[in-house]
Structure formats: C-alpha cells, structure tokens
Amino acid sequence: xxxxxxxxxxxxxxxxxxxxxxxxxxxxxxxxxxxxxxxxxxxxxxxxxxxxxxxxxxxxxxxxxxxxxxxxxxxxxxxxxxxxxxxxxxxxxxxxxxxxxxxxxxxxxxxxxxxxxxxxxxxxxxxxxxxxxxxxxxxxxxxxxxxxxxxxxxxxxxxxxxxxxxxxxxxxxxxxxxxxxxxxxxxxxxxxxxxxxxxxxxxxxxxxxxxxxxxxxxxxxxxxxxxxxxxxxxxxxxxxxxxxxxxxxxxxxxxxxxxxxxxxxxxxxxxxxxxxxxxxxxxxxxxxxxxxxxxxxxxxxxxxxxxxxxxxxxxxxxxxxxxxxxxxxxxxxxxxxxxxxxxxxxxxxxxxxxxxxxxxxxxxxxxxxxxxxxxxxxxxxxxxxxxxxxxxxxxxxxxxxxxxxxxxxxxxxxxxxxxxxxxxxxxxxxxxxxxxxxxxxxxxxxxxxxxxxxxxxxxxxxxxxxxxxxxxxxxxxxxxxxxxxxxxxxxxxxxxxxxxxxxxxxxxxxxxxxxxxxxxxxxxxxxxxxxxxxxxxxxxxxxxxxxxxxxxxxxxxxxxxxxxxxxxxxxxxxxxxxxxxxxxxxxxxxxxxxxxxxxxxxxxxxxxxxxxxxxxxxxxxxxxxxxxxxxxxxxxxxxxxxxxxxxxxxxxxxxxxxxxxxxxxxxxxxxxxxxxxxxxxxxxxxxxxxxxxxxxxxxxxxxxxxxxxxxxxxxxxxxxxxxxxxxxxxxxxxxxxxxxxxxxxxxxxxxxxxxxxxxxxxxxxxxxxxxxxxxxxxxxxxxxxxxxxxxxxxxxxxxxxxxxxxxxxxxxxxxxxxxxxxxxxxxxxxxxxxxxxxxxxxxxxxxxxxxxxxxxxxxxxxxxxxxxxxxxxxxxxxxxxxxxxxxxxxxxxxxxxxxxxxxxxxxxxxxxxxxxxxxxxxxxxxxxxxxxxxxxxxxxxxxxxxxxxxxxxxxxxxxxxxxxxxxxxxxxxxxxxxxxx
Numbered sequence: 019x020x021x022x023x024x025x026x027x028x029x030x031x032x033x034x035x036x037x038x039x040x041x042x043x044x045x046x047x048x049x050x051x052x053x054x055x056x057x058x059x060x061x062x063x064x065x066x067x068x069x070x071x072x073x074x075x076x077x078x079x080x081x082x083x084x085x086x087x088x089x090x091x092x093x094x095x096x097x098x099x100x101x102x103x104x105x106x107x108x109x110x111x112x113x114x115x116x117x118x119x120x121x122x123x124x125x126x127x128x129x130x131x132x133x134x135x136x137x138x139x140x141x142x143x144x145x146x147x148x149x150x151x152x153x154x155x156x157x158x159x160x161x162x163x164x165x166x167x168x169x170x171x172x173x174x175x176x177x178x179x180x181x182x183x184x185x186x187x188x189x190x191x192x193x194x195x196x197x198x199x200x201x202x203x204x205x206x207x208x209x210x211x212x213x214x215x216x217x218x219x220x221x222x223x224x225x226x227x228x229x230x231x232x233x234x235x236x237x238x239x240x241x242x243x244x245x246x247x248x249x250x251x252x253x254x255x256x257x258x259x260x261x262x263x264x265x266x267x268x269x270x271x272x273x274x275x276x277x278x279x280x281x282x283x284x285x286x287x288x289x290x291x292x293x294x295x296x297x298x299x300x301x302x303x304x305x306x307x308x309x310x311x312x313x314x315x316x317x318x319x320x321x322x323x324x325x326x327x328x329x330x331x332x333x334x335x336x337x338x339x340x341x342x343x344x345x346x347x348x349x350x351x352x353x354x355x356x357x358x359x360x361x362x363x364x365x366x367x368x369x370x371x372x373x374x375x376x377x378x379x380x381x382x383x384x385x386x387x388x389x390x391x392x393x394x395x396x397x398x399x400x401x402x403x404x405x406x407x408x409x410x411x412x413x414x415x416x417x418x419x420x421x422x423x424x425x426x427x428x429x430x431x432x433x434x435x436x437x438x439x440x441x442x443x444x445x446x447x448x449x450x451x452x453x454x455x456x457x458x459x460x461x462x463x464x465x466x467x468x469x470x471x472x473x474x475x476x477x478x479x480x481x482x483x484x485x486x487x488x489x490x491x492x493x494x495x496x497x498x499x500x501x502x503x504x505x506x507x508x509x510x511x512x513x514x515x516x517x518x519x520x521x522x523x524x525x526x527x528x529x530x531x532x533x534x535x536x537x538x539x540x541x542x543x544x545x546x547x548x549x550x551x552x553x554x555x556x557x558x559x560x561x562x563x564x565x566x567x568x569x570x571x572x573x574x575x576x577x578x579x580x581x582x583x584x585x586x587x588x589x590x591x592x593x594x595x596x597x598x599x600x601x602x603x604x605x606x607x608x609x610x611x612x613x614x615x616x617x618x619x620x621x622x623x624x625x626x627x628x629x630x631x632x633x634x635x636x637x638x639x640x641x642x643x644x645x646x647x648x649x650x651x652x653x654x655x656x657x658x659x660x661x662x663x664x665x666x667x668x669x670x671x672x673x674x675x676x677x678x679x680x681x682x683x684x685x686x687x688x689x690x691x692x693x694x695x696x697x698x699x700x701x702x703x704x705x706x707x708x709x710x711x712x713x714x715x716x717x718x719x720x721x722x723x724x725x726x727x728x729x730x731x732x733x734x735x736x737x738x739x740x741x742x743x744x745x746x747x748x749x750x751x752x753x754x755x756x757x758x759x760x761x762x763x764x765x766x767x768x769x770x771x772x773x774x775x776x777x778x779x780x781x782x783x784x785x786x787x788x789x790x791x792x793x794x795x796x797x798x799x800x801x802x803x804x805x806x807x808x809x810x811x812x813x814x815x816x817x818x819x820x821x822x823x824x825x826x827x828x829x830x831x832x833x834x835x836x837x838x839x840x841x842x843x844x845x846x847x848x849x850x851x852x853x854x855x856x857x858x859x860x861x862x863x864x865x866x867x868x869x870x871x872x873x874x875x876x877x878x879x880x881x882x883x884x885x886x887x888x889x890x891x892x893x894x895x896x897x898x899x900x901x902x903x904x905x906x907x908x909x910x911x912x913x914x915x916x917x918x919x920x921x922x923x924x925x926x927x928x929x930x931x932x933x934x935x936x937x938x939x940x941x942x943x944x945x946x947x948x949x950x951x952x953x954x955x956x957x958x959x960x961x962x963x964x965x966x967x968x969x970x971x972x973x974x975x976x977x978x979x980x981x982x983x984x985x986x987x988x989x990x991x992x993x994x995x996x997x998x999x
Contacts, residue, residue: 031192031781048096098132111185131171138164162432226772230263261862268700274306277831279822282312293975320630330660350646357629375758391585409587440478447471495583608792676818707768737761762813862907
C-alpha cells in the first residue's frame with residue numbers, strides 16, 4: 019500500500035544546531051541598536067490613541083521620539099526575522115503534524131505582528147510630523163489599535179523561547195558528539211554492539227514494538243509513523259483489520275490451553291481469589307496465563323513474590339504449596355488485611371500523607387497562578403493596553419485608611435475597536451467560507467477563508483481577554499478585597515478554611531464511592547481505640563456527592579481566579595525580594611519534585627507491600643520451623659523482569675492496568691482508556707505498543723524505574739481513584755488532581771520508545787524524562803493525555819475492564835476461567851456483560867453464556883423455613899458457576915511441550931465463577947450472610963477487613979474454586995467396599 023504522506027525536506031542535527039545558534043542574533047542586534055537611543059515611555063506613545071496624549075508624552079523631546087521611532091523599525095524587522103527563524107526551525111525540531119501546524123501558524127501570526135508594528139510606527143511618526151495643530155486623532159487611534167494587536171502577538175516570544183531552547187538542546191545532543199568525533203577522528207560506535215538487557219532480542223522478540231497505526235487527521239500522518247522490521251500487525255487478512263490489531267499480543271507469547279483471570283474489587287476480591295486458588299490449585303498449576311486486575315492482583319502478586327528469593331530467582335515453596343491453607347504466609351495476610359491503616363498510628367500516617375499531598379499540590383498550583391499574575395502585572399505596567407497601575411496601591415494597602423475604591427479600568431477605545439474589528443473580520447471570513455462551500459466544497463478560497471476564520475477568532479478572543487477580561491478580573495479582585503476588608507489574618511483564615519474544606523472533601527470522596535458501604539475514618543479510629551469492630555452504614559451516591567465535589571471545585575476555581583486577579587493588579591509593586599523569591603521557589607520545586615511521588619501512590623504501594631510482599635523462610639538452627647518473612651521495602655527492589663518471571667508449574671502473570679488517552683482515535687467508544695499490562699517479558703498493549711521489560715528497567719531513570727516493579731504493578735493495577743478514571747465522572751478526576759488524592763503513575767510510552775531505541779533515531783526525538791515535573795500535574799488537572807506523549811498516565815485496570823477477561827482472551831486461551839468478585843449491584847452481572855460486549859467490539863470474540871439467569875439473586879432454591887429465611891432467600895442464586903462458548907475470529911494453535919500443534923480451532927470454553935450466595939454454601943457462611951446484608955458486596959472503599967470479613971470471603975472463594983475444579987475434573991464416584999461374608 020503506497021504511503022499517503024508527503025515527503026518533507028529534512029535538516030540534519032549539525033545544520034539545525036547552527037541555525038539554532040544563529041536564530042536569536044538578529045533580535046539581539048536589533049535590541050542593542052534600539053536601546054542605545056530609545057527613550058522611556060515609547061510603549062505609552064504607541065498606545066496613546068489621541069494627538070493630545072501623544073504630544074503630551076513627547077513634550078520637550080519630540081525629535082528624540084521621532085529618532086526612537088526610526089530605530090524602532092530596525093527592532094521590529096530584526097525581532098520578526100528571529101521569530102520567523104525560530105518557528106521555521108521548529109518545523110524540523112517538532113516533526114509531528116501538531117508541531118508543524120503550530121509552527122506554521124506562528125509564522126503567519128508573527129508576520130502579521132511585524133506588519134502591525136511597522137504600520138503603527140509609520141502612523142505615529144507621520145502624525146508627529148504633522149504637528150499638534152494639523153495632526154488628527156485618527157492617526158494615533160489606528161496606531162493604538164495596531165499596537166494592541168502587535169503587543170498581543172509579541173507574547174509569542176515566550177513560545178519561541180521554549181521552542182528555541184528545545185531545538186537547541188535536541189540538535190546539540192547529536193551535533194556536539196558528532197563534531198567532537200570528527201575533531202578527534204574517531205569512528206562512530208556500532209549501535210548493534212550496545213547491550214541493553216540480558217535477553218536475546220531477535221526479529222521475533224524485539225526490544226520495542228509500536229502500537230498499530232491510526233490517522234491523526236484527514237490529511238495528516240499516522241501515529242506511530244514507524245514500522246518494526248517484523249510488523250506484528252501486517253498479517254494475512256483472515257480477520258478484519260481492527261480485530262487483528264487489537265488481538266495482537268506481546269512478541270513471543272503463544273496460545274494456551276488454560277487461562278485464568280481474577281477481577282478487581284480491593285481486599286474483597288483478594289480474599290475471594292485467595293480462597294479460589296487454594297482449591298483450584300491443580301488447574302492453576304497447569305494454566306498458561308494468569309491475568310489480574312486491581313484487588314485480584316493483590317493475591318496474584320503475593321503468590322508470585324512468595325515464589326522468589328531475595329535475588330528475584332525461583333525459590334521458596336513450590337507452586338503447589340504456596341499460600342496453602344494453614345501456611346505462614348496465609349496467616350500473615352490474614353493478620354494484615356487492614357493493610358491501608360492497621361491501627362491508630364497507621365491511620366494518622368495515612369491522614370498525614372493525604373494532607374501533605376494536598377498542601378503540596380495546592381501550593382504548586384497557587385505558586386504557578388501567582389507567577390502568572392506577576393508576569394501579567396509587569397506586562398500591563400510596561401505595556402498598558404489597559405492601565406492597571408492605579409490598582410496597586412489599594413491592593414497592597416499602600417494608601418491611607420480612608421482612600422477611595424479604585425475606579426473601573428479605563429479601557430482604551432482603539433484597543434476595544436481592534437477587538438470588534440477582529441470579530442467582524444472573523445464573521446466576514448465565516449460568511450465567505452459559507453458561500454464558498456455552497457458552490458463547491460473543494461473551493462480553495464473556502465479553505466483559505468476557513469483557516470482565516472479560525473485564526474481571526476482566536477486572535478479576537480485573545481485580545482478581548484487581554485484588553486477587557488483580565489483587567490476586569492484584576493479590578494474585581496481588588497474591589498472584593500476592599501469590600502470584605504481582607505487583611506493578612508483574614509487571608510490566612512481563608513486559606514486555612516479552603517484547605518480544610520478540600521481536605522475533608524478528599525477524605526469523603528476517597529472513601530465514599532457508589533452506593534456501597536462506607537466506614538467513616540473517625541469511627542474507625544474510635545473503634546480501634548475501643549477494640550471493637552466498626553459498624554457499616556449505607557450511604558447513597560448521587561446528587562449529594564456530586565454537589566459536594568462541584569462545590570469544592572467552584573471554591574478552588576474562585577480562589578485561584580481571585581489570586582490571579584490580585585497578582586495581576588499588584589505584582590509589579592511588590593518588594594524586589596518577593597518578585598525574585600517567588601519565581602525561584604516555583605522553579606526549584608516545579609523542576610525537582612516528582613509529581614507521582616507527591617501523590618498517594620508511594621504510600622499505597624508501601625502499604626500493599628506490608629501485607630502482600632512476604633515469603634516463607636526457615637528459622638536458622640531450628641529445623642522444620644518456618645516464619646513469614648516480609649520483604650524489605652526500602653532495600654529490595656522487586657524488578658518486574660526477575661521477580662515477575664515465570665515460575666515452575668505457575669502461569670505467566672499479567673497485571674492488567676489502563677492507560678488514559680485523550681480523544682477517540684484509540685480508546686473504545688464510551689471509554690477514555692485503553693489496556694496497559696505489566697509482565698516479565700513486555701509491558702504495554704496493542705494500543706500503546708510493547709516494550710521489553712528488562713530493557714525498560716535499564717534504560718529508564720531511577721525515579722520512573724521504581725514503578726517498574728512487581729509491587730508497583732500491583733499498586734498501579736489497583737489505582738482505583740485517580741485524576742483519570744476511564745469513563746468515570748470528569749468532576750471527580752479534576753478534584754483528585756487538584757487535591758492530590760490520586761493514585762496511578764506516569765510511565766514511558768512504548769510507541770515512543772520504539773522510535774527512541776532505533777539505532778538511527780532522528781535528532782528531533784526528545785529524551786525520556788528523568789522526572790515527572792509540574793507540567794504532568796497540570797495535564798492531570800486539565801485532563802490532557804496525548805497518545806504520542808513520552809509518558810502515559812497508567813491507572814486501575816478497572817477503568818478499562820474490571821475482570822481481566824478481555825486481556826486473557828487476547829492471549830488466546832482454549833479454556834478461560836473468570837473469578838468475578840467485582841461486587842456488581844443485583845440483579846445482573848453488569849461487569850461480566852460489559853466485558854463480553856468489549857470483547858466483541860475490540861477483539862471480534864463472541865461469547866454465548868449457557869444459563870446466565872442462574873446467577874440472578876432470587877433464582878435459587880429457598881432455604882427452609884421460607885417464612886423465617888425469606889430475606890436471605892431473596893439473595894440466593896441458583897448457582898455461582900456458569901459456562902459459555904467462546905468463538906474466536908481466528909484459529910488458535912496450542913502447542914505441546916515438543917513444540918508441535920496439539921490443538922487447533924476457533925471455539926473455546928468460558929467458566930465464570932461469580933461471588934454470589936447459593937443454598938449449597940457452608941452453614942457458617944450462610945449464617946454470616948444472614949447477619950450481614952451487604953455480603954458478598956462489601957464496598958470496594960472498605961479496605962479494612964476484620965477477621966470475620968476475611969474468613970467469609972476466603973471461604974466463599976474456596977467454594978467457588980471447588981465448583982470450578984469439579985466442573986473441569988469431575989470427581990470419580992467413591993465405591994463403598996462390601997463386607998466379606
């Protein structure tokens with residue numbers, strides 16, 4: 019298939035570095051020539067708007083002003099040349115469609131700004147030359163309007179500075195070593211000799227595989243724009259393309275006869291999974307894949323770690339006996355099931371961690387807002403498109419106690435007319451586009467008019483914001499300050515109240531989700547102090563919860579806007595030490611703090627490890643005496659490639675998470691996330707690409723590499739509440755980002771790595787970040803997750819699919835066993851239904867359940883006597899285990915130990931074991947269920963299971979495992995021996 023992309027001229031690193039060094043020279047020379055004889059107040063002259071004001075500014079120095087206007091031509095031309103060079107260079111330094119589009123648009127706007135500067139300069143100089151008596155106001159009014167637009171466009175200098183520094187660093191990173199080698203006459207190192215990891219990589223097991231391609235627009239390129247030497251997505255058209263893309267597994271993986279997936283659900287699912295694996299052990303030892311999501315991954319990760327020694331090698335108990343009933347590791351898990359906070363001390367630490375993250379997040383965002391206001395304040399002070407200087411004194415209380423309130427900012431009429439003119443020009447362009455498309459949709463004037471409309475509309479809105487909205491915000495902030503008589507004590511009290519309200523709301527939203535059981539943190543501490551278990555109470559989710567979140571978001575938004583307005587009004591008059599210290603603090607903290615490690619993720623990971631990272635150890639000198647030895651969290655890094663490796667008679671573990679993406683090009687309809695998996699061989703998915711786990715561990719910086727461990731994979735897969743949660747409510751996600759009450763982690767994008775790891779990678783590619791700085795927090799706040807970014811925000815697998823069934827079917831298994839402890843609200847198994855629908859949409863796999871109605875509560879045989887046991891009878895299902903038929907869109911090939919095909923076909927079997935009540939459950943479990951109406955659907959937010967809850971869910975899991983095992987291998991009938999006569 020021929021490529022539809024246009025061949026673009028390239029620029030090598032050496033030439034790009036030379037252009038980057040020379041780009042700022044014209045601006046530097048022009049600025050030096052202008053400042054040598056320029057008087058102060060030239061910006062006020064350009065914005066005068068009338069002849070009287072212009073001649074008043076130039077009173078006594080008319081010739082000096084005219085000379086400055088002459089030299090100003092040089093400055094405008096030189097700065098325009100430098101900006102055009104920078105933006106032209108950016109077309110090569112940022113080769114993506116978006117980067118080129120922004121650079122080309124910036125070049126057009128820069129040309130318009132330069133033209134405005136020349137015209138307004140000529141108008142002012144001509145008006146001054148006519149003299150006070152002959153010069154009319156029209157010359158200076160038009161010049162003021164052009165000057166307002168020019169100074170708005172001059173803000174592109176900030177963007178140009180960023181692009182210039184980026185292009186200089188990227189080109190210099192390649193050009194300088196090349197120049198040094200040429201000077202020393204040394205040959206270039208062979209990239210094939212560079213060892214990246216202990217694995218042997220070939221065409222069948224590459225270091226990285228990019229994701230399947232998607233179009234970035236009607237006329238744009240595809241992403242990713244590279245193809246590996248052996249394209250996993252280029253296969254015979256035996257199935258439709260999308261299903262073939264989504265069904266692609268990591269390189270080297272083969273179809274398996276048996277696969278198991280365990281659902282999310284926090285500690286509830288972990289207990290059910292533990293019990294199920296204890297009775298399903300024979301099948302578990304024969305399985306090829308074990309896919310876990312969220313809470314199910316707690317137990318799966320615990321079993322994987324229990325089979326490893328302190329070097330990550332296979333050791334300890336066998337897969338047949340690990341976490342068997344009565345083992346020391348099972349006893350450790352039971353005693354630490356309240357892993358989040360097991361005692362008053364842990365509760366205080368948890369509350370303190372949440373408060374620390376909240377304070378850090380709000381401080382960084384407030385500091386960013388303040389610095390932005392300070393920059394705007396100096397901008398309005400030096401270039402008064404709207405004069406705000408009169409707001410500084412009352413805003414800082416630098417006036418007498420009885421000073422009058424400041425008047426509304428005096429808008430400059432030429433600037434307002436410039437705004438209206440831009441809106442009128444945008445409307446005219448829209449009409450031209452409308453009439454052009456009426457006659458022909460491919461009309462060139464119509465396309466030009468459409469682009470002009472978008473450009474003019476953006477400029478009009480930006481100029482209106484600069485001339486009208488921001489000044490009104492500054493004036494309103496000072497007016498409110500004077501109206502409420504806000505002083506330093508009241509300011510401190512307001513900040514404290516805002517933090518407290520946000521903190522309480524963060525506690526409520528992290529514990530109170532859905533119509534489930536909520537255990538109040540305060541009552542938990544009280545109950546622990548009294549030695550009594552807490553009482554559960556149902557709290558409805560709905561309007562009240564959303565109202566709380568929206569109210570806090572409105573409070574924070576109002577606070578940040580007022581801070582921005584006040585900083586804009588008063589910033590230029592602050593003491594010099596404050597104007598220097600504030601940006602310095604933000605620069606240091608914003609560039610040195612890792613945003614993931616500021617969140618709850620490190621605390622959550624450590625608390626999970628305290629419960630589920632344990633191994634069986636022998637006591638020295640005491641034969642046969644064993645203890646549960648917890649992992650040393652600080653010194654033992656459980657690298658995913660070694661500690662997560664395949665163990666004898668234990669399936670390959672795949673931790674299922676979700677990568678959050680913006681837009682609809684990648685994500686399934688109705689979702690804002692795609693699958694992302696962690697395993698010992700590869701991490702990623704078809705939608706994000708795959709990267710070799712060992713290579714990624716070695717090539718990633720330390721801060722990020724610490725999240726490529728088994729412990730982190732468990733925590734990320736269970737990152738239930740985060741700033742991005744798939745199809746969940748956007749209000750909660752924004753609030754979690756603002757309050758820092760968020761889980762999940764930013765991890766390298768495998769598709770980007772596939773390009774970076776190429777031997778001849780282009781110089782335009784950016785380096786992998788060493789730390790996740792402030793911009794990543796801002797991306798979480800505003801919900802921006804580009805699919806071509808260097809890092810992806812990876813969160814709970816339930817944000818994509820909560821059973822792990824789709825990921826298991828992607829591996830291609832003949833028999834799929836699904837342990838469903840997701841806690842769906844009756845009557846239907848909603849999570850199972852969603853997984854079946856997603857498998858059909860994404861993989862083309864059809865699942866037909868044999869008797870799904872048997873899972874509905876109330877369908878089972880009632881217990882006697884019905885009059886007394888009617889409440890629990892309404893909760894009984896006919897069975898907890900059902901089967902179904904799986905139909906794949908392609909042939910599966912399962913090989914035996916010798917590598918020969920043992921089975922081939924398109925049909926398989928699905929076995930679903932759902933955590934529900936049946937009449938066949940043990941007496942003690944039915945008794946517990948009668949006393950606890952929410953069982954077996956305790957809230958996922960309840961992560962503090964006592965021993966009764968732990969035993970109840972574990973027993974339920976054992977019953978489920980027994981039923982599945984009997985279904986797979988029916989027990990042989992027992993023959994009663996007859997007595998001899």
